[in-house]
Amino acid sequence: MSRKLNIIQAITEAMDQKLEQDERVILMGEDIGMNGGVFRATEGLLDKYGSNRVIDTPLAESGIIGSAIGLALNGMLPLVEIQFLAFIYPGFEQLVAHAARMRYRTRGQFTIPLVIRTPYGAGIRGPELHSESVETFFAHTPGLKVVAPSNPYDAKGLLISAIEDPDPVIFMEPTKLYRAFKEAVPQEIYRVPIGEAKVVQEGMDLTIFAWGAMLREALLAAKKIESEKGWKCEVVDLRTLYPLDKETILQSIKKTGRALVVHEAHKTAGLGAEIISLINDEALIYLKAPIKRIAGFDIPVPPFSVENDYLPTVERVKQGISETILF
Structure with a gap:
């Protein structure tokens, strides 16, 4: 069955369904619990799954991403929200020096099944650090996968694929399109393959x-x-x-x-x-x-x-x- 959802609603549904399906999935980020995230993408999930799985973190991106790497190494599937793409810079070293290299560094013995969700792009009248598009920082880094959906159907299917991927994924969400339009999105879990245009x-x-x-x-x-x-x-x-x-x-x-x-x-x-x-x-x-x-x-x-x-x-x-x- 399909309903019409916007991108935010599709992303929320993907996280909700994976939280319900797999107890290893946890959400981490600033203000994602009681406040439901800066764009309300996690609204309602704290009440449904509790503070052990929807975790409000300190304002410390390096600590958030570093903790998520440790959790991923120990069998969890962390899904991190960084409030805006340019806020990721304090955690950049954790991503490129550790998350991206772990499979290579351990000769395939360990992977980092980590997803970093982050809004990006201009068009919402935000200041410069709220509006940047710096995807090539991550596309230039071997070991990271970089995804950028343009519509609700792909947003849900790609996010589910990213959560299930054994490698770290930077999941870039176009802020300008969050609530710009709706389209039919299947209610059931489905996947859009990473790596396919x-x-x-x-x-x-x-x-x-x-x-x-x-x-x-x-x-x-x-x-x-x-x-x-x-x-x-x-x-x-x-x-x-x-x-x-x-x-x-x-x-x-x-x-x-x-x-x-x-x-x-x-x-x-x-x-x-x-x-x-x-x-x-x-x-x-x-x-x-x-x-x-x-x-x-x-x-x-x-x-x-x-x-x-x-x-x-x-x-x-x-x-x-x-x-x-x-x-």
Whole structure:
């Protein structure tokens, strides 16, 4: 049975069902218990499962993540909420030096089944440290998996897969989309595989690669350019940022011959550069034009009064499509 849920509701349901199904699952984070989390993603779970499984932690990200690593090593399945992606920096060393390396360091004897849930991205009128998109910090780290859903169905299915994964997963939730729309989400437990992108719109003239909140901008731009110019764009939701679904990326570029990457992270060393390198390495002969990036600028996310000037917009995406097709 399916109901229409928004992303927050889908995430809450995934956590609720896994808490009920597997007693090893525990939630940890700042204000996740009585307050239900800063975005209310854990609302009601403390009353249902108690303070031994929904744990309000001190304001200490290093301590939260370090404790979660120890719990994971001892058979638990910790699911940590970091209130905003940029708040993760105090715990960064724990993630990259310990969680990400444990399987390698122990030659496969130990894994870290740890999930870090964290909102990311601009568009909610938050200060700079509440609005950053720094996914490449984690996609650059062997041993970490990085996931970024764009819709409620994928959010639930990917989170369940992340909880069941033996390796640490950074689960990035697009803040702008938390309550932006609803869609049908099955009530039962289901899984969306980590590492698989999805072609959400077929096309022949150009491929747009996007994820998270930028997928909606890409889809809207593709629809507008089709109505205005008649160009049909293929739109690919990466869903998993590491490991990338290379097969889907290359299949799409071989079909269309042109590409645009849309992400709100800073342009320099953003994930778009890695996608372009992959295509240049393995599908260069199929290209009909250089690949463009529509991205955030190389500055901190600005104050809310000019936030919209920082984010990729439908008009910027449309311009990129036109420039690439008319090259």
